[in-house]
Amino acid sequence: LFAQECHFTWGAAALDGLPPAGLPEIAFAGRSNVGKSSLVNALTGRKTLARTSHTPGRTQQLNFFDLGGRLALVDLPGYGYAKVSKSLVASWTETLKGYLRGRVTLRRALVLVDGRHGIKDSDGDILKLLDDTAVATQVVLTKMDKVGKGERERRIPEVEAVLKAHPAAFPHVLLTSSDSGEGIPELRAFLTDIAQH
Ligand code: GTP
Ligand code: MG
Numbered sequence: 001l002f003a004q005e006c007h008f009t010w011g012a013a014a015l016d017g018l019p020p021a022g023l024p025e026i027a028f029a030g031r032s033n034v035g036k037s038s039l040v041n042a043l044t045g046r047k048t049l050a051r052t053s054h055t056p057g058r059t060q061q062l063n064f065f066d067l068g069g070r071l072a073l074v075d076l077p078g079y080g081y082a083k084v085s086k087s088l089v090a091s092w093t094e095t096l097k098g099y100l101r102g103r104v105t106l107r108r109a110l111v112l113v114d115g116r117h118g119i120k121d122s123d124g125d126i127l128k129l130l131d132d133t134a135v136a137t138q139v140v141l142t143k144m145d146k147v148g149k150g151e152r153e154r155r156i157p158e159v160e161a162v163l164k165a166h167p168a169a170f171p172h173v174l175l176t177s178s179d180s181g182e183g184i185p186e187l188r189a190f191l192t193d194i195a196q197h
Contacts, residue, residue, distance in 0.1 A: 001192040004068025006044040013061040015098045021105040023072040025064075026191060029096065029126055030112030032056035032078030032089075035142040035178055039112065040065065040075050042178035043188055050075045057082025060092065062099060071195045072105075080122040100126070101133050108136050108194055115141035115175065118155055119162045127166045137169040140187065145177040 010019040028036040037050035037059055049065065051058055056078060063075040076099070077092040100109060109130050113119055119127075119139075130137045139159065141147075147155065156173060163169045174190070176183035 001068055001070055001195055002043060002045070002188045004070070006046060006049060006065050006067045006073070008049070008063065009066045009072070010064040011061045012064075012095075014095055015102075018062070018099065018103075019064055021103070023066065023070065023105065024107040024195065025072045025074050025103065025105045026194065027074045027076060027100060027103075027106060027109045028112060029076050029100065029109055030078060030142075031080035031114070031120065031122060032082040033058075034078065034112045034114050036078065036112055037075050038178040039110075039140070039142065039176065039187075040073055042176075042181070042184050043073070043191070055083050057084040057089070060084075060088075062096065067195075071191065074099075079126065080120065097126075097129055100129060100135060106135055108138060108191075111137055111139050111169070112142050113139055113159065113173075115144045115147040115155060116151070118159055124162070127163075127169055131166050131168040134168055137166070138174060138190070139163060139169055140174045140176055140183075142176055142178070144175045144182050145180040 012018045030036050033056035037052045040050040059077045065073040076096045079093045082089050163171050
């Protein structure tokens with residue numbers, strides 16, 4: 001699947017601007033700056049498909065990418081905080097929550113969490129929303145190139161303990177780095193499997 005061509009198809013800044021429901025969708029959700037857009041790029045092997053930045057608040061709409069005519073990857077704006085106004089973040093958050101809550105074609109939510117920081121309250125809110133609407137969820141730790149061995153041994157059980165309280169979330173985390181490539185083949189295989197079922 002990831003050998004197929006991937007291209008941008010649609011950007012939506014509000015719920016009334018979503019594309020018509022079509023392909024099964026995989027959402028990339030997470031706090032601002034966690035590495036959502038970078039992960040879309042790493043998976044597709046395209047450095048500039050999704051725009052990234054070290055300034056939190058880069059992705060300002062829901063961006064849809066068609067992968068081989070089989071799956072849509074949906075790069076969401078971040079929640080939590082950003083280098084833009086509070087009212088703008090609040091409006092993105094409402095839009096992305098509305099999307100996660102109500103999208104019929106949403107097959108999996110990937111909730112990205114910075115491997116250095118673990119699960120924050122704002123992540124807990126999203127995991128709760130996904131429980132309430134029974135969206136199958138996979139938590140993905142990002143930036144693992146920055147997380148040493150000892151820190152991994154603490155962080156992974158700590159995150160998985162939180163997931164026990166979230167029935168929609170798979171109990172184990174995936175470890176990734178868009179920089180080193182760690183976990184990218186495994187995440188591709190995971191998404192390919194979803195596209196085939
Ligand atoms: P918003 O769109 O603002 O919500 O951010 P985002 O979650 O899409 O993050 P983005 O992909 O733009 O990356 C944010 C910053 O983190 C950039 O400076 C990236 O280069 C950096 N980054 C992303 N992934 C990794 C990673 O795996 N390792 C390291 N070390 N840095 C990363
Ligand atoms: Mg982004």
